[in-house]
Amino acid sequence: MEGDIVQMGAYIGAGLACTGMGGAAVGVGHVVGNFISGALRNPSAAASQTATMFIGIAFAEALGIFSFLVALLLMFAV
């Protein structure tokens, strides 16, 4: 019984942790959206800034991956 409650809590927690991925989605979308709106204003400068965009995406995405990791830990490790 007690173990069942603990497992239920772990599953609920894993589901809640996944909402963090939505934040990462917003962040990545924000980075790329701003990059494209900038690139359409000045297309000649866009190619030199794609690396910066990918670095920005990577930082925003890392936090979403952390929440995925928390979900995995709750599912399989706790």
Next chain:
Amino acid sequence: MAEEAGTGLVFHPMEPFKIHSLFGGEIHWYTPTNATLWMFIGILAISLLFIVGTRGRAIVPSRVQSVAELAYGFVHKMVEDVAGKDGLKYFPYIFTLFLFIVFANFLGLIPMAFTPTSHIAVTGLMAMAVFISVTVLGFMKNGAGFLGLFWVSSAPLALRPLLAVIEVISYFVRPVSHSIRLAGNMMAGHAVMEVFAAFAPLILVSAIGVAVTPLSVLAIVAMYALEMLVAFVQAYVFTILTCVYLKDALHPGH
């Protein structure tokens, strides 16, 4: 994990990430496993590409040679652009990292294959190697001046101690995010495909499968296409972040 009794649906999204010994028996550090097998296949493929690619050294390159040249030029330009001219001394190591990750990611997309980069043990080792070598390099090149990386001289004086604490924390989180980003991306994509694959045989057991099965097969195809992109982008991101860290070590200060 969750198995729906009676419907025949079986969900094992983490099944492809299990490490097992190739010849049976217990796993020790020297045991050949599926992980080491696919790492070895990746290294073999890289060696083959570059040995065959550089054998001819023709002025008009053959197909293999132009692929090798393309990869070389791509990473060479990335290191030069991000880390600067003096970062080119470390180009061989960064190129090795890039090739290993790219080949591990793409070979892992072959059905039934194993993706070594989906394990934090593999990516963590690479990230720690980058972190330690970059830190040592920074102190060797700049001495105590490397600590200027944490002292944001462009910020107001009152804010600088607080920013220094944040900078130190973010510096030490680097290897964690560096490794988990790659492993998490590879694992998540494969697990999603695995979940859709578990829905595919629904047509055999239930009438609702007429609608669900084609959808899930289509979803697997779409995810596979996305994974092709992700496999390359994650290798690119890992490499470019290595270049950024290298630039920080060579030229600290903001």
